[in-house]
Amino acid sequence: MNTVAFLSMDDLAGYVSDDELAYAPLRELGWSVEAISWRDTTAQWERYAAVIVRTTWDYQKNLPAFLEVLEAIGRKTRLANSLEIMRWNADKVYLREMEGRGAKIVPTLWGENITSEQQIAEWFDALNTSEIVLKPTVSAGAEDTFWLSRSSPQLSEMPDVFANRSFMVQPFMRSVIEEGEYSLFYFHGAYSHAILKMPKPDDFRVQEEHGGDIQPFEATAELLRAGETILRFLNEVPLFARVDFVRDECSQFCLMELELIEPSLYLRMDADAPRRFAEAIDAFLL
Numbered sequence: 001m002n003t004v005a006f007l008s009m010d011d012l013a014g015y016v017s018d019d020e021l022a023y024a025p026l027r028e029l030g031w032s033v034e035a036i037s038w039r040d041t042t043a044q045w046e047r048y049a050a051v052i053v054r055t056t057w058d059y060q061k062n063l064p065a066f067l068e069v070l071e072a073i074g075r076k077t078r079l080a081n082s083l084e085i086m087r088w089n090a091d092k093v094y095l096r097e098m099e100g101r102g103a104k105i106v107p108t109l110w111g112e113n114i115t116s117e118q119q120i121a122e123w124f125d126a127l128n129t130s131e132i133v134l135k136p137t138v139s140a141g142a143e144d145t146f147w148l149s150r151s152s153p154q155l156s157e158m159p160d161v162f163a164n165r166s167f168m169v170q171p172f173m174r175s176v177i178e179e180g181e182y183s184l185f186y187f188h189g190a191y192s193h194a195i196l197k198m199p200k201p202d203d204f205r206v207q208e209e210h211g212g213d214i215q216p217f218e219a220t221a222e223l224l225r226a227g228e229t230i231l232r233f234l235n236e237v238p239l240f241a242r243v244d245f246v247r248d249e250c251s252q253f254c255l256m257e258l259e260l261i262e263p264s265l266y267l268r269m270d271a272d273a274p275r276r277f278a279e280a281i282d283a284f285l286l
Helices: 019-028 060-078 083-089 094-102 117-126 153-161 221-232 273-285
Strands: 002-008 032-036 050-053 078-081 109-111 131-136 146-149 166-171 181-187 190-198 213-215 239-245 251-261
Touching: 002 273, 019 032, 019 273, 032 273, 050 273, 060 078, 060 083, 078 273, 094 251, 117 131, 117 153, 146 153, 153 273, 181 221, 181 273, 190 221, 190 273, 221 239
Parallel strands: 002 032, 002 050, 050 078
Antiparallel strands: 109 166, 131 146, 131 166, 181 190, 181 239, 190 213, 239 251
């Protein structure tokens, strides 16, 4: 039986992963799976028919080292998604490029190195909003992501948090707490399933690690059209993709994130999703 590697991290404690649901359908197709940390310097990547990036949820702590590992893997075996598309997706400035291609995104200001609270105060006027979300352009799991008003006590901390660091600023989208965030999953370009993510009360972070509530969702025709439009803007068809949307004040779907590196695939939310993912991997390998 041939073997594929699911690229992970040293310790998944505190995270929710259901990648193992794909193991059985992969075995039925003739593939065994080994989960390996991207930090494992003893890994023999040439042993695997492919390395599928999955739960590398700490890569943002050392992006250059992570990309070096992906480059090394790519020299010895097949890598998914491709190194090119993951390198592009690693910095959220890709959203600016997607907007240039025609995608509708949340209005965003881009910058580097916050120097004063006055600089932050100007963003509320520039975005015509009373609340903003500030986050690094290289981040995962809502790390160093802040929901701020003009009177937030955290404002004084931001120059230190974002010193010499690229960032993005967006108006806070009330729909995140009123309606939730939608995620659509695609395997080798084909739609698989969808979920709706709601933050816990008095929070805006929808991730399970922060108390978010995740439910399966039957995607509407409008939402499916939005997802397919986003994928058409890509230069290649990824093995896996997660497309996150929120509604704006005009009820239009805005792209929040296009996850092409290590998205949680929520395979447990759809009984057939593990099989679809396995079949997509099998088709990719064959």
